[in-house]
Amino acid sequence: MxxxxxxxxxxxxxxxxxxxxxxxxxxxxxxxxxxxxxxTSPENITSKSNFFPTYSDTQLIVQYKNGTTDPEKNNIRMANGVTNYEVCHCTNKDIELWSFGGVINIEPKRRSIKDQVDDESDTGVLAVDYEFVFGLxxxxxxxxxxxxxxxxxxxxxxxxxxxxxxxxxxxxxxxxxxxxxxxxxxxxxxxxxxxxxxxxxxxxxxxxxxxxxxxxxxxxxxxxxxxxxxxxxxxxxxxxxxxxxxxxxxxxxxxxxxxxxxxxxxxxxxxxxxxxxxxxxxxxxxxxxxxxxxxxxxxxxxxxxxxxxxxxxxxxxxxxxxxxxxxxxxxxxxxxxxxxxxxxxxxxxxxxxxxxxxxxxxxxxxxxxxxxxxxxxxxxxxxxxxxxxxxxxxxxxxxxxxxxxxxxxxxxxxxxxxxxxxxxxxxxxxxxxx
CATH class of the missing domain: 3.40.50.200 (Peptidase S8/S53 domain)
Structure with missing residues (x-):
């Protein structure tokens, strides 16, 4: 329904x-x-509608569980083919914008990262989201x-x-x-x-x-x-x-x-x-x-x-x-x-x-x-x-x-x-x- x-x-x-x-x-x-x-977004953004998100096909956003160490984060990035990343200008550094060096098949990539979420572990990936543009x-x-x-x-x-x-x-x-x-x-x-x-x-x-x-x-x-x-x-x-x-x-x-x-x-x-x-x-x-x-x-x-x-x-x-x-x-x-x-x-x-x-x-x-x-x-x-x-x-x-x-x-x-x-x-x- x-x-x-x-x-x-x-x-x-x-x-x-x-x-x-x-x-x-x-x-x-x-x-x-x-x-x-x-x-009027960059080439790496796929336009859908004036009222809906405009998605990136080169980037994803990842959130780590609180307590994930820097070496653990680095290993996770390497395992997922991340070529560059950004962190938030915040006290909390657990949210990152991942880039993959070019256009990728974004949904399978997001799904593969999401499948790495381990509910039994205290560290590692907590969530993964698409990167997109919206506006005023x-x-x-x-x-x-x-x-x-x-x-x-x-x-x-x-x-x-x-x-x-x-x-x-x-x-x-x-x-x-x-x-x-x-x-x-x-x-x-x-x-x-x-x-x-x-x-x-x-x-x-x-x-x-x-x-x-x-x-x-x-x-x-x-x-x-x-x-x-x-x-x-x-x-x-x-x-x-x-x-x-x-x-x-x-x-x-x-x-x-x-x-x-x-x-x-x-x-x-x-x-x-x-x-x-x-x-x-x-x-x-x-x-x-x-x-x-x-x-x-x-x-x-x-x-x-x-x-x-x-x-x-x-x-x-x-x-x-x-x-x-x-x-x-x-x-x-x-x-x-x-x-x-x-x-x-x-x-x-x-x-x-x-x-x-x-x-x-x-x-x-x-x-x-x-x-x-x-x-x-x-x-x-x-x-x-x-x-x-x-x-x-x-x-x-x-x-x-x-x-x-x-x-x-x-x-x-x-x-x-x-x-x-x-x-x-x-x-x-x-x-x-x-």
Whole structure:
């Protein structure tokens, strides 16, 4: 039955993809955020669909069991014909990107490595994933200034309150929204004592340096950072933003950089904001993944994720990472500007979506943006406020409190009939500080 549902959903998505995205634009100065995948990828990437992963046929990602020694890792690489490898810029060095010196038959290779997993052994390979590319919106108009003015003056002298990592396109601190009367607002995480290399705050996994400048033309990560820090500052909630850059100027993110960025954030943050994603195409084993292992290894870290923008049911066609089933993953769908209805572009799901929040009419300079990417930060804001008021709660306790504070959506909220829950524990509407 599950496969039949996925097939039906796949057909529906293809029909959706054949339509113009212009119907998501409600005003001439509104830009729409879509979970698109860039198809202008290198020759070693096989393109599948705008909304699905774009796979590498030269690389795989491997995770070792904790405690696997360097000599053991070296022997495993040699046995599998690895010609080059990269490790994450993290305290944990158990995730590696393997290259094989050229194009290979990727699925048999992945299967042969997976067959080496020994449940009886305390060391060795734990998991193996495909390497792929996915992305943010790549058609966003230019927003704000493109000047990289540096970031060190925005770092807090000492961390206090709630640490929120934003795994995205970085943050352009030179934008006026991050400054008051030409003075830098000190909002960034101070990495003193936890730095892996020369970072002072966060890390750029795209360019492999300490400057997390947001060079995405739509300033995707900067908008999210501004939403969160502006609301928390206004309401006197102490916090710091940990910028983790995993997508490039075109909005492309590799899965390896995404994994490394998520791991890096998980080692430091109370809440991890993830407003990007990809769809289950049936090719990989998405639920049994290295990302899932990272979430499992950090059960008290909260991952607030966007649910995607295909107007589809995530119960049938999974959107990741929002469709991971762990309690500490919160999936957020979008409501319209006055929060009276579900956004026409928003994904939904009784089982796979936890909450709704405003994702339309979000102002940033002289434009308005919309998308589940901008609904998710609303829940991040409310979660941070709860943590500040009540202390760090378990994921179950946090969801309980969010549900108490949330509003039950009305019958008129959606025309989707029984496809969506209106009065159950989840799928409630969150309005920060309401």
């Amino acid at each position: 599950r496969n039949i549902q996925k097939l039906i959903a796949f057909v529906l998505v293809l029909l959706t993809c054949s339509c113009s995205t212009d119907d998501l634009i409600t005003e001439s100065n509104i830009k729409t955020e879509n979970d698109k995948i860039v198809n 919106d790549i058609e966003s108009p230019f927003t704000g200034t493109d000047l990289d003015t540096g970031y060190t003056s925005y770092i807090k002298e000492e961390n206090s309150g709630i640490t929120i990592a934003i795994v995205d396109s970085g943050i352009a601190t030179g934008l006026t929204v991050f400054n008051t009367d030409t003075m830098a607002n000190k909002i960034l995480f101070n990495a003193d004592g936890v730095a892996v290399g020369d970072e002072k705050s966060g890390w750029d996994f795209v360019d492999e340096d300490a400057n997390t400048f947001d060079d995405n033309e739509g300033k995707h990560g900067s908008i999210i950072a501004n939403m969160i820090t502006n609301e928390l500052t206004t309401n006197a909630i102490p916090h710091q933003i940990l910028p983790v850059k995993v997508s490039n100027s075109l909005g492309q993110a590799s899965y390896f950089n995404f994994l490394c960025g998520t791991l890096y954030a998980s080692e430091r943050a109370d809440i991890v904001s993830i407003s990007m994603g990809w769809y289950d195409d049936g090719f990989g084993e998405s639920l049994e993944s290295i990302f899932s292992n990272i979430v499992d290894a950090n059960p008290t870290t909260i991952y607030v994720t966007s649910a995607g923008n295909l107007s589809s049911n995530n119960d049938m066609l999974r959107h990741f990472p929002s469709s991971y089933e762990q309690e500490n993953v919160i999936a957020v769908a979008s409501a319209n500007e006055d929060t009276s209805k579900i956004s026409n572009f928003s994904n939904y799901g009784v089982l796979s979506v936890d909450f709704f929040a405003q994702g339309e009419g979000i102002s940033f300079y002289d434009v308005f943006v919309q998308g589940t990417s901008f609904a998710a930060p609303q829940v991040t804001i409310e979660a941070a406020a709860i943590f500040y008021e009540d202390g760090i709660l378990s994921p179950e306790e946090l969801k309980d409190e969010l549900s108490i504070r949330g509003s039950v959506v009305l019958e008129s909220f959606t025309d989707l009939g029984d496809d969506i829950s209106r009065d159950t524990y989840f799928n409630k509407l969150i309005i920060p500080f309401d």
